Amino acid sequence: MQIKYTKGYLDKLESIFASSEYNLRYEKGNFKSGYCVLKETKIVIINKYFTLEGKINALLDILKALDFNPKDFKNQKQQDFLIELKQTELKL
Template sequence: MAVKYTKSYLDKLENLFASSEYILRYEKGNFKSGYCILKDNKIVIINKYYTLEGKVNTLVDIIKELGFKPNEFTDKKNQDFLGELQQTVLKL
């Protein structure tokens, strides 16, 4: 599956976080990597000034880093999307 840099694709990624135990927030800040993960509080903060492409790439990286598993989600759409996403390789 190829990564699409559209608003609807970003919405699907955000829905994964909404269905998980992590809270996704967009905040301003000088993050060196563009994001900050507070694992103890289960909060993910993304630089709100990132472009759409930057936000999508960052969320895909974070999802892979956090190790989301399709069986952790109750919604079939989220399970299928995450399954496809896990087969995706970002080429920067």
């Protein structure tokens, strides 16, 4: 699967978080990696000043780190999207 750096692709990634237990927030901060994951409170914070490409790359990194199970999502499109993402290798 090819990663597309578009607003629509970002919306798809954000919908995964909206359907999960994690809350996604965009805020300013001095995160070394550009994002912060608070696993205990299930909050994901992305640097709001990131470019579109930076936000997408950060969300992809977080999705791989959190290792969501596609079967936990009710929406079939989201399940398929997560399966595709798991098979995609991010090369920067």
